[in-house]
Amino acid sequence: MDRPIHFRTATMDDVSQIVKMLANDPLGSQREHYADPLPPSYDEAFQAIDSDPNNELIVGCLGQEVIGVAQITFTPYLTHQGSWRATIEGVRTSSDHRGNGIGSLLIKWAIERAKERKCQIVQLTTDKTREDALRFYTRLGFQPTHEGLKLNI
């Protein structure tokens, strides 16, 4: 890439670009609804994230273009002698820029942010059908020590 990627907190103006990325994916296409205008539930969720000091929605940008996104949740736990953890979720990069190492820069940025927030563990789950994602995260040092279980309610 000629220009450096930079990371910042997402704003309401980014939500449409973010949802476009979330929907442009085999799993995301089944559950997201990218339209103009977007369903209001997206803006409501953005406002809830943005107003919570323990949630940060991060975008990676190339100039004005949003090309990557991840949400980091910082959570205090009693376990591990009372430690904070960072949970990374909703990671996606633009299909136009995939394979350029953007995902790796994004996760490394999130890990540094977790250190700034005094977290001792960074954690995430990835759908078992995403075999590439599992390889990607293990290359970055994550250990697949846990089963990730979900219940739709």
Add this chain to the structure above:
Amino acid sequence: MDRPIHFRTATMDDVSQIVKMLANDPLGSQREHYADPLPPSYDEAFQAIDSDPNNELIVGCLGQEVIGVAQITFTPYLTHQGSWRATIEGVRTSSDHRGNGIGSLLIKWAIERAKERKCQIVQLTTDKTREDALRFYTRLGFQPTHEGLKLNI
């Protein structure tokens, strides 16, 4: 059980009993430090949890005795068209009462609480060495669709 179990939000006075449960476990014994007085990091973590409207530390009690614990984190996400999820973590029951269905009541209570908070998904991870826990959660309807990855930083 003769007496009904009841659930409530934990208070600072419960922290010692909770840490005792967390430490009384093959994995917990390696990472917790149950002592009198407790390391101050536990009280600090409790205060951070207690002051966060999106975190709830729940205890199950038999009379005055604390016999189960779980932490629920409510998180807004852009994914799934802007939905809230409940993440359950730090689940433990007292070894004196294991096998009495307390864990099941605790998780069912947490699921009901997640519904009250308008969550669409309840999620959790469990260490792959805890084979009993995996069976327990799948019996309750959870699907092990994800890999759970951790990175110590």
